[in-house]
Amino acid sequence: xxxxxxxxxxxxxPTGKLGPEHFRLAEAPIxxxxxxxxxxxVRYISLDAANRAWMHGATYRSAVEANTVMAGGGIAEVVSxxxxxxxxxxxxxxxxxxxxxxAVRGKHLTRMPKIEPMTYLLSVYGIAGLTAYFGxxxxxxxxxxxxxxxxxxxxxxxxxxxxxxxxxxxxxxxIAGGADKCRWLTTELGFDAAVDYKSGPVFxxxxxxxxxxxxxYFDNVGGDILEACLPQMxxxxxxxxxxxxxxxxxxxxxxxxxxxxxLIVVKRxxxxxxxxxxxxxxxxxxxxxxxxxxxxxxxxVQEDVITGLENTPQALIGxxxxxxxxxxxxxx
Amino acid sequence: xxxxxxxxxxxxxPTGKLGPEHFRLAEAPIxxxxxxxxxxxVRYISLDAANRAWMHGATYRSAVEANTVMAGGGIAEVVSxxxxxxxxxxxxxxxxxxxxxxAVRGKHLTRMPKIEPMTYLLSVYGIAGLTAYFGxxxxxxxxxxxxxxxxxxxxxxxxxxxxxxxxxxxxxxxIAGGADKCRWLTTELGFDAAVDYKSGPVFxxxxxxxxxxxxxYFDNVGGDILEACLPQMxxxxxxxxxxxxxxxxxxxxxxxxxxxxxLIVVKRxxxxxxxxxxxxxxxxxxxxxxxxxxxxxxxxVQEDVITGLENTPQALIGxxxxxxxxxxxxxx
Numbered sequence: 001x002x003x004x005x006x007x008x009x010x011x012x013x014p015t016g017k018l019g020p021e022h023f024r025l026a027e028a029p030i031x032x033x034x035x036x037x038x039x040x041x042v043r044y045i046s047l048d049a050a051n052r053a054w055m056h057g058a059t060y061r062s063a064v065e066a067n068t069v070m071a072g073g074g075i076a077e078v079v080s081x082x083x084x085x086x087x088x089x090x091x092x093x094x095x096x097x098x099x100x101x102x103a104v105r106g107k108h109l110t111r112m113p114k115i116e117p118m119t120y121l122l123s124v125y126g127i128a129g130l131t132a133y134f135g136x137x138x139x140x141x142x143x144x145x146x147x148x149x150x151x152x153x154x155x156x157x158x159x160x161x162x163x164x165x166x167x168x169x170x171x172x173x174x175i176a177g178g179a180d181k182c183r184w185l186t187t188e189l190g191f192d193a194a195v196d197y198k199s200g201p202v203f204x205x206x207x208x209x210x211x212x213x214x215x216x217y218f219d220n221v222g223g224d225i226l227e228a229c230l231p232q233m234x235x236x237x238x239x240x241x242x243x244x245x246x247x248x249x250x251x252x253x254x255x256x257x258x259x260x261x262x263l264i265v266v267k268r269x270x271x272x273x274x275x276x277x278x279x280x281x282x283x284x285x286x287x288x289x290x291x292x293x294x295x296x297x298x299x300x301v302q303e304d305v306i307t308g309l310e311n312t313p314q315a316l317i318g319x320x321x322x323x324x325x326x327x328x329x330x331x332x
Numbered sequence: 333x334x335x336x337x338x339x340x341x342x343x344x345x346p347t348g349k350l351g352p353e354h355f356r357l358a359e360a361p362i363x364x365x366x367x368x369x370x371x372x373x374v375r376y377i378s379l380d381a382a383n384r385a386w387m388h389g390a391t392y393r394s395a396v397e398a399n400t401v402m403a404g405g406g407i408a409e410v411v412s413x414x415x416x417x418x419x420x421x422x423x424x425x426x427x428x429x430x431x432x433x434x435a436v437r438g439k440h441l442t443r444m445p446k447i448e449p450m451t452y453l454l455s456v457y458g459i460a461g462l463t464a465y466f467g468x469x470x471x472x473x474x475x476x477x478x479x480x481x482x483x484x485x486x487x488x489x490x491x492x493x494x495x496x497x498x499x500x501x502x503x504x505x506x507i508a509g510g511a512d513k514c515r516w517l518t519t520e521l522g523f524d525a526a527v528d529y530k531s532g533p534v535f536x537x538x539x540x541x542x543x544x545x546x547x548x549y550f551d552n553v554g555g556d557i558l559e560a561c562l563p564q565m566x567x568x569x570x571x572x573x574x575x576x577x578x579x580x581x582x583x584x585x586x587x588x589x590x591x592x593x594x595l596i597v598v599k600r601x602x603x604x605x606x607x608x609x610x611x612x613x614x615x616x617x618x619x620x621x622x623x624x625x626x627x628x629x630x631x632x633v634q635e636d637v638i639t640g641l642e643n644t645p646q647a648l649i650g651x652x653x654x655x656x657x658x659x660x661x662x663x664x
Contacts, residue, residue, distance in 0.1 A: 255587035
């Protein structure tokens with residue numbers, strides 16, 4: 001056990017691309033759990049494109065600030081508790097930040113079941129899996145036989161979106177960067193086709209991969225790829241807006257996708273933004289479905305686990321560049 | 333009665349701004365109603381921003397072509413009928429085109445009730461009124477106490493949207509061009525506030541006019557005004573995408589509004605396109621509601637009737653420039 005609390009601080013908010021110079025490793029005393037708080041030993045830190053978006057300003061959470069511990073969700077074990085309902089040894093999820101230990105208010109923690117591997121609590125049964133589930137089924141609402149397109153398809157959310165869409169009887173096209181990822185989507189995960197955005201214009205490749213048009217587009221990226229999908233949407237198509245990772249790292253684009261709102265009117269499209277917390281009341285059903293699909297082998301879980309707190313900044317920088325396949329996390 | 337059939341032809345499709353040079357007045361024999369057709373005497377031609385959009389290419393209908401009679405909806409009286417269900421003297425709505433007489437297939441016509449004034453069949457009980465009704469209530473879904481913003485607020489659809497929103501207990505802000513129109517919205521139609529997009533930046537004016545943010549934005553225009561509304565939308569706000577008149581006349585914008593999809597995600601907005609035909613099954617209820625509001629004086633009907641087929645091109649050109657207040661039509 002570490003004697004001190006190692007922490008990664010955000011030194012300054014990046015104005016351009018995120019780099020290692022924006023972070024610093026520091027040491028602090030292990031905090032104490034004040035009244036209402038729980039002292040946690042962090043086990044796994046979740047890396048998410050949203051971490052970068054938080055640096056721009058308030059989103060669905062308040063902005064992260066310079067010279068504080070970088071914010072981030074994590075799976076942790078309770079060391080000691082001054083909050084009702086938590087006991088040493090409990091496993092919880094919460095915004096622990098990038099550090100070995102955290103004192104967090106009990107009411108901001110979600111108690112997690114003890115499952116093996118524990119990493120599944122961050123991937124398929126965590127925010128990634130639930131985001132894929134709710135975004136596809138509650139926002140995208142695909143019907144069997146329809147064509148579903150998902151961007152960042154090899155990522156933590158996209159890889160699950162595509163597999164759920166297959167389970168629901170859809171034709172599934174993934175958009176990802178690089179031939180390796182695309183091959184993996186079709187050979188390992190059962191996608192019907194994959195479009196490599198690094199190998200040529202997405203618009204043309206999509207025409208071939210989705211010859212009957214797109215009924216549901218699960219958008220993780222925004223920008224040019226959203227613009228390429230819009231004219232290929234079918235009448236009454238649905239666009240589930242999950243993220244805009246193309247806009248997070250560096251200066252956000254000075255304009256939005258062509259075709260908004262013209263194509264939205266003509267094709268009677270629905271674009272709907274969501275975040276996973278909006279569907280908390282349906283969480284149990286979602287987890288039950290995900291567990292049954294994992295158990296039956298219909299849903300494969302891909303994780304990308306990096307070891308060592310000191311590697312967290314580079315893990316996020318790489319995630320924003322698309323280095324990961326499946327859910328990326330750091331094991332402490 | 334005219335001895336010949338005067339027609340307005342679209343001479344060529346405009347690449348830039350629509351002008352009088354794109355039209356020509358011609359004369360043709362009065363057509364005969366072939367089998368399945370009805371010969372119509374056109375009474376009122378509806379002018380709509382969508383007429384201009386049809387010149388760009390196929391939308392929810394096929395594109396209009398050069399050197400043919402300009403397409404357009406009209407209220408007409410049946411002269412003679414070779415189609416079942418239609419008899420001389422019947423009043424119908426259909427795509428008559430810009431001409432005195434038209435032979436139209438019976439199955440493409442909608443029989444209309446004989447009401448006075450007949451113009452209401454094109455305004456409050458026509459596409460304008462039904463578009464406002466369905467777009468606001470079925471797509472925007474405002475709740476009492478919420479803030480509704482509508483653009484092109486002095487136009488045929490917008491002026492009705494705002495009044496229905498008031499009937500439903502909302503705070504209503506209209507965006508229109510010019511102090512006169514804005515004054516009319518607040519003093520005559522009961523809008524709570526109006527923003528004059530010609531007098532200064534819309535974003536700032538909206539901040540004052542909608543201090544609690546926007547719950548429903550009924551978008552008739554797209555472009556910069558949509559971009560100004562997006563950051564002021566409240567969580568779970570709805571944008572009813574009815575049209576993009578800012579993009580119709582001239583070269584369409586090379587980009588879309590900033591904030592798509594970033595703000596859609598963060599604020600969990602829904603942007604939904606629609607056209608009135610999507611709600612045909614609920615037409616009777618809508619007409620009953622509209623009639624009761626007109627009868628009670630809660631809904632004022634504003635019409636802008638221009639006389640003479642030869643004035644139809646200028647009537648459309650002026651409509652695209654925002655000259656009209658309420659529903660513009662041409663009386664033949």
